[in-house]
Amino acid sequence: MATAQTEQRTPVAAPRRPSRGLGTLYRGQEGMWSWVAHRVTGVSIFFFLLVHVLDTALVRVSPEAYNDVIGAYKNPVMGLAEAGLVGAIVFHAFNGVRIMLVDFWWSGTRRHRLMFWVVVGLTVLVMAGFLPRHLMAVFGGE
Amino acid sequence: MTTIADPKAPRAARPGPGRRSTRGNTELYGWVFMRVSGVLLLILIFTHLWSSLISGEGISQVDFGFVAGKWANPFWQVWDLTMLWLAMIHGTNGMRTIVNDYAEKDSTRLVLKSALYLAFTVVVVLGTLVIFTFDPCPAGAPMDLLPDVCSDLP
Ligand code: HEM
Numbered sequence: 001m002a003t004a005q006t007e008q009r010t011p012v013a014a015p016r017r018p019s020r021g022l023g024t025l026y027r028g029q030e031g032m033w034s035w036v037a038h039r040v041t042g043v044s045i046f047f048f049l050l051v052h053v054l055d056t057a058l059v060r061v062s063p064e065a066y067n068d069v070i071g072a073y074k075n076p077v078m079g080l081a082e083a084g085l086v087g088a089i090v091f092h093a094f095n096g097v098r099i100m101l102v103d104f105w106w107s108g109t110r111r112h113r114l115m116f117w118v119v120v121g122l123t124v125l126v127m128a129g130f131l132p133r134h135l136m137a138v139f140g141g142e
Numbered sequence: 143m144t145t146i147a148d149p150k151a152p153r154a155a156r157p158g159p160g161r162r163s164t165r166g167n168t169e170l171y172g173w174v175f176m177r178v179s180g181v182l183l184l185i186l187i188f189t190h191l192w193s194s195l196i197s198g199e200g201i202s203q204v205d206f207g208f209v210a211g212k213w214a215n216p217f218w219q220v221w222d223l224t225m226l227w228l229a230m231i232h233g234t235n236g237m238r239t240i241v242n243d244y245a246e247k248d249s250t251r252l253v254l255k256s257a258l259y260l261a262f263t264v265v266v267v268l269g270t271l272v273i274f275t276f277d278p279c280p281a282g283a284p285m286d287l288l289p290d291v292c293s294d295l296p
Contacts, residue, residue, distance in 0.1 A: 039240065046233040050261055053226065053269045056209070060272050063206035063280065063287040070204055079201070086195070089187060096180040103177070130196065137200030 030116040038095050041088040048085055079138030083131060090126050094119040172235055179232040186225040210278035211289035219273050226269045234262045 058066040072078055098115045102108040108115070194208075195201055212218040237258050245251045279292035 042233070042236050043240065046237055049229055049233060050265055053265045053272075057268050057272045059206060059209050059276060063210075063283050066206045066209070067287065073204070074201055082201070086191060089191070093180075093184045093187065097184070100177050100180065133196055133200060137195075137202045 030113045034095055034098070034116045034119070038092060038099070041092040041095075044085065044088050045092060074138060076138060079135070083127075083134055086130060086134070087123065087127050090130075091119065091123045094122050176232060176235060179228045183225070183228055183232060186221065186228065189221075190225060206287050207289045210276075211291065213273065213276050214278045214289060214291045223270065223273050226273070227266065230262055230266050230269075234258060 055069050056066075058069055073082060095116075098112070098119050101115060102112050193212075194204055213222070238255065241251055241254045241258065245254055279288055285293065
């Protein structure tokens with residue numbers, strides 16, 4: 001009988017836990033959050049790109065039409081949204097490089113956590129450089 | 143009494159979408175494309191952001207004259223065209239993956255993917271036409287809105 005046969009099978013040794021923390025558990029760790037963030041940023045950039053091509057297409061209508069609409073990007077609310085979008089692109093781009101390193105670099109899978117924090121650090125660094133410049137242009141009436 | 147099937151017993155093939163083992167290598171090519179286009183997009187987009195949001199006067203410099211001044215140069219036309227196509231194919235293929243992940247009903251997938259491919263076609267065709275049929279010095283437009291190149295024309 002199938003059940004009996006299953007019960008008699010010698011139990012397989014539990015996989016040895018790697019020394020660090022929750023070991024191979026993926027959920028709730030850097031691996032999962034980087035994936036969620038990559039997905040959310042990818043979708044946001046995609047929808048922005050659709051709008052961005054449409055607003056740029058107004059250059060074919062008239063200089064005035066384009067300038068009116070692009071003026072909207074210079075108001076404070078849009079200026080902030082745009083900063084968020086730049087942050088999304090920067091993260092997605094750096095994390096994309098991390099994904100490729102995990103895929104192709106011989107020691108990428110072992111260092112993916114560290115690389116995630118490098119991605120976060122680089123994103124923060126780039127934004128620290130970008131934000132003052134951008135917010136001054138948006139708010140400073142430069 | 144309930145009997146649990148032997149976990150190693152052969153299973154009947156489960157029919158349905160997405161369960162065919164493979165249809166050629168299309169998914170592999172898509173996977174490779176996401177990576178190749180990703181590297182190129184990094185260069186294309188970071189340069190794009192630099193030139194429009196950081197250099198010069200940042201966002202406040204962007205107006206018709208700015209865009210026209212750029213597209214008067216074929217180099218930037220090709221740059222932006224490449225960026226448009228790569229980003230749209232990369233983004234659309236990424237969205238396709240996400241639709242496949244979350245939309246379980248065939249009809250939902252069909253609707254979402256049709257909308258996705260329609261958006262792709264409209265945006266790519268429109269964007270391409272705009273880059274190639276663009277006139278930096280439209281007749282009758284006020285001179286102060288136009289790029290410098292227009293005043294050099296005979
Ligand atoms: C800036 C340079 C970029 C890099 C380096 C990059 C890199 C990547 C990589 C490596 C993937 C993973 C593909 C896979 O797992 O098979 C990916 C996914 C994706 N990308 Fe990008 N990408 C970039 C720009 C963009 C842009 C401009 C868009 C939007 C138009 C976009 C939208 C997406 C989407 C929607 C996904 C799918 C996410 C998912 O399946 O969870 N990416 N990207």
